[in-house]
Amino acid sequence: MMDTILEARGLVKSYQTDRKKRLVIRGIDLSLERGSFSAIVGKSGSGKSTLLYLLSGLEHPDEGLVKLDGTEIQNLNDAAMSRLRRRKTGFIFQSFNLISSMTVRRNIGFPLELGKMKRKEENEIIQELAERLQIEKLLDAYPYQLSGGEQQRVAIARAAAIRPALIFADEPTGNLDSATGAAVVSLLRSICRDYGTTILMVTHDRDLAASCERQIVIADGRVAAPVHDAGVC
Numbered sequence: 001m002m003d004t005i006l007e008a009r010g011l012v013k014s015y016q017t018d019r020k021k022r023l024v025i026r027g028i029d030l031s032l033e034r035g036s037f038s039a040i041v042g043k044s045g046s047g048k049s050t051l052l053y054l055l056s057g058l059e060h061p062d063e064g065l066v067k068l069d070g071t072e073i074q075n076l077n078d079a080a081m082s083r084l085r086r087r088k089t090g091f092i093f094q095s096f097n098l099i100s101s102m103t104v105r106r107n108i109g110f111p112l113e114l115g116k117m118k119r120k121e122e123n124e125i126i127q128e129l130a131e132r133l134q135i136e137k138l139l140d141a142y143p144y145q146l147s148g149g150e151q152q153r154v155a156i157a158r159a160a161a162i163r164p165a166l167i168f169a170d171e172p173t174g175n176l177d178s179a180t181g182a183a184v185v186s187l188l189r190s191i192c193r194d195y196g197t198t199i200l201m202v203t204h205d206r207d208l209a210a211s212c213e214r215q216i217v218i219a220d221g222r223v224a225a226p227v228h229d230a231g232v233c
Contacts, residue, residue: 005034005166005198010064011054013047024050025061026221032200032214034165037192039209040202042218048202049170051218055200056091056168057081069165086114090159094171096151098143098158104130105139108157115162129157133187149180153187160191167191169201173208185211 013025024047032038040048053059055066057073066073069088073081085091090111098107105126112122130136133153143151152172159167169188173181185201185208192199201212209215217224 003034004031005069006032006055006200007067008055008064011051011061011066012063013050013054013059013061024221025054027064028218028221028223030216030223032166032198034198035192035196036214037189037199037212038201038214038216039212040200040216040218041204041206041209042224044204046218047221048218052168052170052200052202056089057085058091086111086162088165090162090164090167092152092155092159092167092169092172094174096143096148096155096175098151098154100143102142103139104135104141104143104146104154107143107154108139108161111158111161125161126157129160132190133157148175149184152176152180152184156184156187156191160195160197163195164197166198166200169199171202171204173203173205181205181208 008028008030011025011028012023014021014023028051040051042048050059054061057066057068057076061074064074068084071084073084076084099110102110108126108129109122112125126139127136130139133156135150135153135157138146138150143154146154167188172188173184176184188199188201189211191197203209
C-alpha cells in the first residue's frame with residue numbers, strides 16, 4: 001500500500017491584480033508517495049511555483065485542502081504553520097536566500113538553532129552535511145564569497161539539516177549553468193535515496209525533470225497530464 005506523505009484535493013488559488021482577479025490554480029488534485037522524487041513542470045506562468053507554495057504552506061488556497069504528513073495545513077495559523085515547517089519540511093529557493101550576515105556554518109545550522117538543538121549535535125550534523133556536499137572548506141566563509149553552485153549547496157544543506165520528511169525546491173537550478181545544475185539535482189537525488197526524504201521540485205528543464213521518478217505537468221493552472229513514472233530517484 002502506498003504511504004502518502006502529501007495530498008492535495010480541489011486546490012484553487014487566485015490573485016487580485018489591477019482590479020481583476022486572475023485564477024492561477026484551477027482545482028488540482030495530487031498525492032506524493034513518501035521517499036519519492038517528483039518534478040512539477042510546465043511553461044512560464046502555468047502555476048508551477050504557486051502550486052509548490054500552496055503545497056508547502058507558504059501560500060493559502062482559496063479552496064481545497066492540503067494534507068502534509070497527516071496534518072491538514074490550509075487552515076493553520078502562521079505560528080502553527082511555522083512550527084510544522086520547522087519539524088517537517090525544508091525549502092530551497094532559486095535565489096538561494098542565504099542570510100548574508102551569517103557564515104556558511106551558521107546558515108546551515110540556523111534551522112537547528114530554531115529547534116533549540118544542543119550545540120554538539122548541531123555541529124555534528126553541519127559537519128556531516130558539509131562533507132557530503134563538499135563544502136567543508138567553506139564553513140567559515142560568507143555567502144558573497146561563494147559561487148552560485150556553492151551557495152546552492154549551502155541552501156541544500158540548510159534544507160536537509162533537520163532531516164525533514166519533505167523538501168520543496170523552487171527552480172533550484174534556475175541560476176546555475178547546466179553542469180552545475182545537474183550536479184545539484186544529483187545531490188538532491190542522493191538525499192532522497194539515503195535519507196528517505198521526499199523531494200518535490202519545480203523546474204523548467206525537461207531533461208532534469210526526466211531524471212525524477214515522477215513528473216506533474218501543469219498547464220493553465222491544471223494538471224495537464226497524469227503523474228507518471230519517469231526514471232529512478
